[in-house]
Amino acid sequence: MVQPCVIALDVMGGDHGSKVVVPAALRFLADNPHVTLILVGNAEQIDAHLGDASRERIRIRPTTQEVAMDESPSKALRGKKDSSMRVAIDLVKEGEAGACVSAGNTGALMATARFVLKTLPNIDRPAICTAVPSMHGHTHMLDLGANVDCTAEHLFQFAVMGSELISAVEGVARPKVALLNIGQEEIKGNEQVKQAHELLARSGLNYIGYVEGNGIFLEDVDLVVSDGFVGNVALKCSEGIAKFIGQSLSAQFRRTWFTRLAGLAALPILKSFRRTMDPRRYNGASLLGLRGIVVKSHGGADELAFENAIYIAEKEIRANIPQRIGEQVGRHLGVEPQRETA
């Protein structure tokens, strides 16, 4: 028997706001009868986008403010206490929602979530984690931009958090964990990475060593750990080259009437290929290390993509991620596990 759960959605966040979030919510509800969604944002806009749709398992929490996509995290935190983003996170803090999802600006979301929810014991810094498609299905990466400079201990904590997420949500007993590094022997890595390597090698994690950038997509690894600068560049690079390849391929098929004809024949294959690679199917990054579940959707997400982020939030609620991470971090650092409630 599936337990009912509640997820708060920041309706105003992202490039498209209510226009995308409300339809995504309706799609999600249609397939998930045990979930209630709280739509947090401008009541009028929510109402308009709900239209005649059934409002069963929908609650509306009106707010008066929005966090702009380019707003500074500190300004959002200090000045926007009735923003849809802030209130969605507050609902998690107060236990009214088991998780929240926002497509709003990452810096503001992380700063607000950290301020409101606080980090788990023994976690110095929360990190952002997401999955990317790879030769072996998919690979999780973290951190993706929350922490620009990291110590070896931070990288180690990231590894524990990511490993636990994968283990809990995907049922992989001992996820394969790797450190992102560069390939030249003697000058391999900076000091932080080398020290993190030592910590991981001694840990109880299923640490398989270093991978290079190509390994994220080609090697049999479940989690690739890096600092937020490197992780962000890696993720954005792969998005960039995928887009570039997609557009170049389309251009090739559009060149002449003959290539257009060939493109027509190849259409079903190209479509199925695009489905496999579809970044929307991977939308939804987890803010790990907090005393509550926060999922970040891509700012430009469409309905399908945002719906995917809601699925991730639901999985994390069911897996009780913050508590599990809290316990695991304690265990791996050799301190008494503490029971944390999300």
Add this chain to the structure above:
Amino acid sequence: MVQPCVIALDVMGGDHGSKVVVPAALRFLADNPHVTLILVGNAEQIDAHLGDASRERIRIRPTTQEVAMDESPSKALRGKKDSSMRVAIDLVKEGEAGACVSAGNTGALMATARFVLKTLPNIDRPAICTAVPSMHGHTHMLDLGANVDCTAEHLFQFAVMGSELISAVEGVARPKVALLNIGQEEIKGNEQVKQAHELLARSGLNYIGYVEGNGIFLEDVDLVVSDGFVGNVALKCSEGIAKFIGQSLSAQFRRTWFTRLAGLAALPILKSFRRTMDPRRYNGASLLGLRGIVVKSHGGADELAFENAIYIAEKEIRANIPQRIGEQVGRHLGVEPQRETA
């Protein structure tokens, strides 16, 4: 009238050694009547691979040692004074060759080149630079792994070197230079990147600001500057995802008899697409900042790829890259330009 020039090739370097380097040399010579190549390595192997081919404009410089692909740079430097790699670099130092090309291990090549040739005045560290295909043709990136930790001044010097390379070799008057960074406003970048941003904004370079990882492939930029850790990860990531996409696409076309048929129809397009993306056409990374020209080929390069690296070496000889970089770095740092000879 094209001036004759001489290029030394490390025949034993790379995964395939003489089997690839000698045929690549023959291909190159057939199209470049003004170039003489010195083949440096095991004389017997070179002889075997030359076979009946014309030996016009070929000189053989026999050596007795090889640097292994996994050998430590310091060991290679101390213990392998008659290695094909070392001797090829010595030939540049002695002025017998205008440049050398090696597919050998990057760490050893950089360490040896730096020891033998020395860095240019006002350059603290040499850097590795290569081009990658992009929406606007191609983009140069540096550093790609020589320097793991960089100060703002290092990044600035990289920008000057890369800009001058592009300007000289490609005839772009004022190459567009960008710094690789991550996208979140408040926490944008680490200290080094922020300070390098200030230095570049005040410089005479055509600095266009920050780009994110996707910008390398999507934005109209000629040079993307980063430290060697980030640059290496970015490059390897893009190689990884390109390979993954290529293989996934092939797999889609092989699924059923129908998709195979469609694949047949699409074959010319897919081939032309592969040509555009072919990493071999981009093979050849420049070690910039040295008092001589050294080009690094990918270790796994085939004939076509290695030949491309020889073309890059030739272009750099004709453009007199070390001297131009020496002058430009002096100019941008506000010190008297010094005439350096390669």
